[in-house]
Amino acid sequence: MPPYSGSVAKGSTTRNAAKGSAKGSGGGGARPAGARPSGDDRSARLEQVRRSQRAGERRRTALIIGGAAALVAVLVAVVAVVIVREQRAEDPALVGLPASAAACDPVQTQPATGVSEHVGPGTSSPDVTTVDYGTVPAVFGQHYASPAYPASPFYTAEDRPPVEQLVHNLEHGYTIAWYTEDLPEDQRAQLQEIAQEARALGETNGKFIAAPWDASRGELPEGKTIGLAHWGAEEGSLQLCGAVSGEAITDFVTAHPYSDSPEPNAA
Template sequence: MAKAPAPSGGNRRQQLAALQDQQKSTQRRRTVGLLGICLVLAAALLSYPVYLVVKDSRAGNAVLADLGVAADAAACDAVATHPASGNQNHVADGTKVPYDRTPPDSGPHYASPAPFTKRFYTVDDRPAVETLVHNLEHGYTVVWYRDSAPQSDRDALAAIAKTFTSEDYDPTQKFIAAPWSDADGAGFPDGKNVVLTRWTADPANPTDTTKQLGVRQACGAVSGGAIASFMQTYPSTDSPEPNGA
């Protein structure tokens, strides 16, 4: 059987050129595809911070009373008051204070309060209880939440904390939500997931310890309406040291 004639030099060059063109075309498609993927990823990375800013802005503009459950659905006990103690009674950092009531609403505390601009704590970053009691002395509303509270309650408190948006000192922004665990002490009210607390004083004479009160209200669920009412009834100006940050 006769062999097929070998391709001429011109044909070989044409075949080689066609193969090179095919390889270049394939490489261009790959390059364009990779470029498209990179652009999509870059757009996603750039848009995520914008999403967070918008999300925080929406949270900051939310109405406190609209967050969480309605006040009449929160299973809140009546507000309880009792004589406060511990005004200007600073103990050494690391000291474990045995508070009369848990979570506390007054009592001895560490010399430095928690920072003004931090309003929601988790079990991973919460300061010592004794630190937060100092915040109570300065007029903060501290909402203690059970560390095993439903995620819906924790999410609601995180959203509520974001409604207090001022980064400058402002007495109306004195709010902190902080977790409470069994390791902090027994006594968290049965059947309740949050306890609202304040340390009040006579605004005309804040240093009169005979008129200072610990104020607390235990609730079964988080209610922005209940928190708003509590803070309006017990403003931060009525505290032992209202001008402290």
């Protein structure tokens, strides 16, 4: 019979190997499938989720801020356009060229004559229907018994009253912007706009007219297309320009208000 001790040693070796294997499984090896994550793993995953959420919130915030900024920029641009349009609608000085670019001559003045000197139908000089004015265009002098009333702010060659009738308007404090027939269409539109707006100025009290000058009565100097005329209480004033300038017209009526005229209270 074999020795007893040999059999026991073999069994002991087998059990020890099993124990060692079990011990190794519970040590630093991989966690068995289905085992719960450790506390450190849960914290890491939670922090990762939080970082993702924060990044998403930052992106959303950036998009909201960017969209709001773009909307504000659009609104500011719209408001600016509206303000400019309103200012332009209220200020004839903003229409046309600046005065410095309109080739305007200095204002010419001379003593005015012809106050209450009526000619034409219904007067003591019924046969005098055409007056030879000393300036081109007319600023003062003999005139028809009745002014153009109610006067339009803008006339064309087709509807303009006679020059002698409009000179009577000058006597009543009107400023007239005489323009030549060759004034470009775009400038005519600007002058028409200015004529409407100039009537709202306190210096005109509604007394402003733009009308075409009759070239058969004398031509404006070469290069001049606008003649600003005002009949003052003591002297007449005339300024010639080479282009339409709302600024030049505004400066002119400011310096020569309707109140400085022979008959400012007449219609």
